[in-house]
Amino acid sequence: MAANGAPVALLAGRKGTPIDMGRTFVDGRRVLGDGKTFEGLLVGLAAGTITALVVAALVSPALEMQTVVLTGFVSSAGAMFGDLAKSFFKRRAGLERGERLLLADQLDFFLGATLFLTFCERCVKPVLESFVAGLILIPLLHALTNYIAFKLGLKSVPW
Template structure:
């Protein structure tokens, strides 16, 4: 599961960053022809950049702890990039079906970054790849971890909703 630590950290960083930096929306406030925002104010340039950088740093730390394995640096970067792009893609589709920022889409909200990070990790031949049993275990444990950490962030007033 250590392969997924960088994308898990990356997934939570934008919430923390938003409390210190007023971010610029990735979609620059633009609307599509359906009259809905492309992504909304919740997806910011700053949150995205900090997420990818922090996830990459976590990958580097894991690499250092694993006999200076450069493989984990690549895995951390691509896993974080894939995770954030999975989250952004989910937000795009949530806006299309009328779910506003903060609205819940069960399981999709919890697994978007996990599936995105897994896809990007598997596309890289030099990345550390999770085994099938680790991936399936993640399908079960990630939603529980996601809901737990979001509830903690809600209690700490970092998030406006507990999911």
């Protein structure tokens, strides 16, 4: 969640460089849109990796630093990939930035992170129990954090 939420919290109101560089797809719509920026990608990767270090220090201090950093980075990259993939498909469906796509908006980053971790040989692997808990808890936490971000003026919509 840190990788997905940090760009909103830390870059709110700032105009960044769009990852798609303003390009359109064959359907004439933007590939990703202005909301997906290189700055947001870098902030997400850094925030997710730093969060992994903090959580590991608190919960599993015996883990090797290299494993923690790699797991944090890979899961953050997966989370950002999941978010970018969702944006790509939303644009293809004609949905604009900020338009709601139930469950995809809540689970894109979680599924992307899980997928990337599954294929990382040196990363801490997600276990079935944590995956199921994530499927249940993340939509609830996502709704709560988005509502808070909306109330704080960091987002224009509460979802």
